[in-house]
Amino acid sequence: MMKKFKRYTVTAALPYANGPLHIGHxxxxxxxxxxxxxxxxxRGEDVAFVCGSDEHGVAITxxxxxxGLTPREFVDKYHNLMKKAFTDFGISFDxxxxxxxxxxxxxxxxxxxxxxxxxxxxxxxxxxxYDEQEKIFLADRYxxxxxxxxxxPNAYGDQCEKCGTSLSPKQLINPRSTVSGQAPVLRPTKHWYFPLDKFETWLKDWLIEGHKDDWKINVYGQCKSWIDQGLQPRSITRDLEWGIPVPLPDAKGKVLYVWFDAPIGYISATKELKPNDWEKYWKDPETRLxxxxxxxxxxxxxxxxxSMLKAEGSFILPDNVPANEFLNLEGEKLSTSRNHAVWLHEYLEDLPTRKDELRYVLNSISPETKDSDFTWKDYQQKVNSELVAILGNFVNRVMVLTWKYFDGxxxxxxxxxxxxxxxxxxxxSYTQAHTDLNKTVKEMIGALKDFKFREAQFQMMNLARIGNKFLADTEPWKLAKEDMEAVGAILNYALTVVGNISMACEPFLPGAAVSIRRQLNAAAVENKWxxxxxxxxxxxxxxxxxxxxxxxxxxxxxEDTEIEKQVERLKKKENKPAAAMQENAVKPLKPEIVFDDFAKLDIRVGKVLAAEKMEKSDKLLKxxxxxxVDKRTILSGIAxxxxxxxxxxxxxxxxxxxxxRKMMGIESQGMILMAEDADGKLRLIQPNTDVNPGATVS
Structure with a gap:
């Protein structure tokens, strides 16, 4: 049962004001x-839904x-672009x-x-x-x-993206600035560090023990991996002109590190929203963050x-952080540098009447526990075979039949x-439909409480599926010649279902919810939410x-022409490296085996609960x-x-x-199966949809 809180403070990540929003965001x-x-x-809850643009850091300058803009002009440009896109799309920030x-x-x-x-x-x-030409200290990524x-030759100061090795800038051979291209020099500089290591024991109690049962496994696992590796003090100041000045007399030219100042933006936005009573949204233990x-x-x-909130001492802590994985596009990672993206403002310009359609498709493929893929063909299929053929069809049939037989x-x-x-x-049919509908409503709401939005939306659509089955089973159009009383009873109940669907649509398809209520001419529906x-x-x-x-x-x-236009547009604006355009070479087949050889293999699907890099190994992950059937350790050379x-x-x-097999003193109890591209890139072999751990491959 959902714990009762007096109010909710809900935040969405502050988008960085250096470019437009895409569907992955x-x-x-x-x-x-x-x-x-x-x-x-x-549900009538007291909610503060806050967000805003993250406008500081080296990337902005x-x-x-x-x-050719000042930092202020630059952030103004992208703040306004993002704010308008959010508003036009219907994201309902307070x-x-x-x-x-x-x-x-x-x-x-x-x-x-x-x-x-x-x-x-x-x-x-x-x-x-320090970049002497640009006169700036360089963050690791620059x-x-x-x-x-x-x-x-192009490893970053914090990581080599080719081999995955974590680095520090001083480990790089022949370092150069990405800003000027010149070789940087080392200069002494003073900074202030947050002692994250001092909060390690507290984090283990609060996070590792306190949230192991209610946080998503991908969130919990990443946090546990970080904490298990040991935490270190982190610099929370930078040498920059653009940013929030460090409020100390001996800190001239220093600003707060963007990742120190940005999350505090949730608090300042709430102050701006509710200047007289903001504290109850951030300091009352009966508020859920x-x-x-x-x-x-x-x-x-x-x-x-x-840890920052704990150190400050007067704020509540997050009760849940339901983070999503990444969304890919047409089988490839979204890339702003290659322009491989569907930009939200462009979508709204091209398809201004299809906001609900994009909400529905993105919710249906939401990367809740693993990366997912958006394709325009899948978009077309989901709109046509689900929104049009199931939900739209049911509502329209009920309305048309009511007008036909009862003058509306x-x-x-x-x-x-x-x-x-x-x-x-x-x-x-009525008894069965009513039972199924009420069960579906409970499952939809249960999924929403658990942040399972794909499942919740599926159950919302099930209401229309059950409604369509009810009409197909009762066939009021056939009864019209002999039993209008029965036709009336059928359509009366079907209209009740339509009204309930309008309420169920509201979190997922707010535009459709408005349209259904307009057709019902029923402001009373809103009073029953x-x-x-x-x-x-x-x-x-x-x-x-x-x-x-x-x-x-x-x-x-x-229509096909609409999809072809979007696919062609994506191809035209992409800036793909030449290597990516080359045809992949395929390795020759290995020697033939007989079926009995294959049958001996027990191939299963499992879920990774925790992972860590093996010390003294560049290749192995534990x-x-x-x-x-069990929880086992597997060493895999995929680091x-x-x-x-x-x-x-x-x-x-x-x-x-x-x-x-023992490797580096640890027994490995299995082998992870991978696919290798022509360029040597290894990729996980995964099922298309989530399956239970232990599912066999045959």
């Missing part, structure tokens, strides 16, 4: 957050310089603020000062790389050089920000004595003899895999292709009956 954080908030509001606002500066500086006054920060001077491990983010922000929201007035709610075989069949969502059962929605408005189509088919954090929560295919 929407699927990762903003659509799940909006769906959940709409659900809470329908570099981006501004490339576009406030969309920005971290360049004066209220945020003061909030972040006060937060820093309170921790500083407790003597928690570590002050340290160290040598860091330094590239030759990887000392694999020789890749929930962060919606993508998986690249897990560590910041689950380890660093909670809700027929009487007759009780039908089972005096004929046909009436007995109608009563049986809370009753529907709290009772978790069908509610009587439209009184008999009530006049309906004319029927209208909820959705229209997506995985804890749920095999369905150059996947990080430990990426592996947690993923489904893997493995050989379960391979004789155990």
């Amino acid at each position: 929407i699927a990762g954080a903003y659509l799940p957050a909006d769906t959940y908030v709409r659900f809470l509001r329908l 570099i981006g501004a310089k490339k576009e 406030i969309y603020s920005r971290t360049s606002n004066e209220i945020h500066y003061k909030t972040a500086q006060d937060f820093f000062k309170k921790i500083y006054d407790q003597g928690l920060f570590i002050e340290d001077t160290s040598d860091q790389y 330094i590239v050089g030759t990887c000392p491990n694999c020789g890749h 929930i962060h919606f983010i993508g998986k690249d922000n897990i560590v910041f929201h689950c380890i660093i920000f909670p 007035k809700v027929p009487s709610e007759h009780e039908l004595p089972g005096t004929t075989d046909k009436r007995k069949k109608i009563l049986a 809370k009753e529907f969502w709290t009772k978790e059962e069908l509610i009587h929605t439209v009184p008999q003899h009530h006049q309906l408005n004319p029927a209208e189509l909820l959705f229209r088919n997506v 995985l804890l895999v749920d095999s369905g 150059k292709h996947y990080t430990a954090e990426e592996m947690v929560g993923k489904q893997v295919t493995f050989i379960a009956n391979l004789a155990p």
Whole structure:
């Protein structure tokens, strides 16, 4: 049962103000957050839904310089673009603020000062790389050089993306600045560090023990992996002109690190929204704080920000962080640098009447526990075969039949004595439909409470499936010549289902919900929202003899030409490397085997519960895999292709009956199966949909 809270503070990750939004952003954080908030509001909950633009950091100054703008002009441009896209798409923030606002500066500086006054920060001077031409200290990501491990010439200062090795800038061979291209020099600089290591024991109690049963496995696993590796102090200041000045007399030219100041933006946005009573949304233990983010922000929201809140001492902590994995596009990673993306503002310009369609498709493929893939063909199929053929079809049939037989007035709610075989069949169909519908409503609401939005939307669509079956079973169009009383009873109940569907649609398809209520001509439906969502059962929605408005189509088919236009547009604007355009070479087949050789293999699907990099090995990851029958350790040579954090929560295919083998002193109890591209890139072999651990491959 859902724990009762007085109110909810719901945040969605602050998008970085250096470019437009794409569908990966929407699927990762903003659509799940909006769906959940709409659900809470329908239940009558007190909710503050906050977000805003993240506008500081080195990337802003570099981006501004490339576009010939000041940092302020640069963030203004992208803040306005993102805010408009969110508004046009219908993401229902209570406030969309920005971290360049004066209220945020003061909030972040006060937060820093309170921790500083407790003597928690570590002050340290160290040598860091400096770009003499640009006159800036360089963050790790703005330094590239030759990887000392694999020789890749363009490894970053924090990681080599070719071999996956974690690096520090000083390990790079022949480092150079990505800003000027020049070789940087080392210069001493003083900074303040947050002692994250001092919070390790507390994090183990609060997070590892306290949330192991209620947080998503991909979130929990990544956090556990980080904490198990040991935490280190983190610098929370930078040498920059653009940003929030460090509020200390000896900190001239220093600003707060963007990842220290950005999450405080949730607090300052709430202050802006509710200046007189913001504290109850952040300091009352009876408030539930929930962060919606993508998986690249897990560590910041689950380890660093909670530690900051704990250090400050007066704030509540996040009760859940339902982070999503990544969304791919047409089988490839979304890439802003290659322009391989579906930009939200362009979608809204091309398809302004199809907002619900995009919400539906993205919800249906939501990357809740593993990466998922958006394709335009799948988009077309889901719109045509589900939204049009199931939901739209049911609502339209009921409306059209009511107008045909009763001039658009809700027929009487007759009780039908089972005096004929046909009436007995109608009563049986009604009883079954009513049972199925109420069960579906409970399952939909249960899934929403558990942040399982794919499942919740599936159950919402099931209401229309059950409604269509009820009409097909009772066939009112055939009864019209002999039993109009029965026709009226059937359509009266069908209209009740339509009204309930309008309420069920609201978190997922708000546009369709408005259209259905307009057709029903029933403002009374809105008065029953809370009753529907709290009772978790069908509610009587439209009184008999009530006049309906004319029927209208909820959705229209997506034509091939529309899809071809989008696919062609994507191809034209992509900036693919030449190597990616080459035809893949395929390795020759291995020697032939007989069936008995294959039959000896026990190949199963498992789920990775935890993962860590093996010390003194560049290739091995140590995985804890749920095999369905046990939890086993498997060592896999994939560290150059996947990080430990990426592996947690993923489904893997493995050989379960391979004789155990000791490697580096650890017994490996299986072999993970991978596919190797022509360029040597290893990829996991995974089922298309989630299956239970232990499922066999045959």
